[in-house]
Amino acid sequence: MSDALQQDLTELALDIRVGQLIRKGPLSCLPSTSLKQAFEAMDAAKAGSMLVCDESGALQGILTRYDLISRVILPQRSLATPIEEVMSTGIQTIEADRGALEAMLMMARHRVRHLPVLQHGFLVGLISESDLVSFQRSSLRILSASIEQAESLAALKVCSQEVLRLARRLLAQGVAATSLARLVSHLNGQPHPQGDQAHRVSDERSAGAAAAVGLAGAGLRGPRRADCGD
Incomplete structure (x- = not known):
């Protein structure tokens, strides 16, 4: 070739739209959810991240498996710790009608591996760097x-x-x-x-x-x- x-x-x-890459609904929990509960849910869903939303559904933060060593394991955090104490905040999001290329550029620019996907302001899913690479290939x-x-x-x-x-x-x-x-x-x-x-x-x-x-x-x-x- x-x-x-x-x-x-x-x-x-x-050029495919980000919304077309979403394979399932977002995995999320409340800010007060314990790390143990969050990890159990991630394990059951075979997910590498957990989105954190308040009771109205507004996105508050995210915790990914890449955060575990520095934020949970090394500091020896109790599994009873609320996830809001270790989650990342001020996270980047992308609208579902944006292109996959734009998503990849955003990830590179902000040095993140995940982007929550919104549709008209509402959370509808999550895409990862691996999702984009796999689809491209x-x-x-x-x-x-x-x-x-x-x-x-x-x-x-x-x-x-x-x-x-x-x-x-x-x-x-x-x-x-x-x-x-x-x-x-x-x-x-x-x-x-x-x-x-x-x-x-x-x-x-x-x-x-x-x-x-x-x-x-x-x-x-x-x-x-x-x-x-x-």
Whole structure:
């Protein structure tokens, strides 16, 4: 894969909205919750952090597993200690309709690994640095691998539909049509099966790619859709 295409893939992946990366609701507790209770809840949920909210649901702070050594273990804090005594406050947040690239830049700028996600001011989830990295690495590779491994016309039709859905979603989010067209061209260039179905599979791939590239071209001629919250 060329460096230019790799850059396009990275930009496309990072243009996904933060709200789309939330896998489950936020894990939270009250400021008065003991460390023991908070740790038990984190362990049960297989979570690396705990958000702290007051009774109205307003975000007050966060405690992550990276804080445990310096704030709990070394100072030999009692597990009966309220979480509000060791949590981080004044934390950075991000709105759900912001891009993943913006989230990554915020994390780097403020040297944090987690960002609570808000929607119209209300807490809806939490994303981590690992969430962003994992998504960047895997999202478009899955589609590329599916096309390469397609062994029948039916399988490739499914892939073709996925390419179109991806193209529509990325155009709606304001991704540059030139980057999108280059991505579709790369996907269309994946190796295809040999044998009796080779020509039909190739035709199906070309038809799907042509539609997606046409969609990208339309994006060059028309205005980008404005971003809006979920």
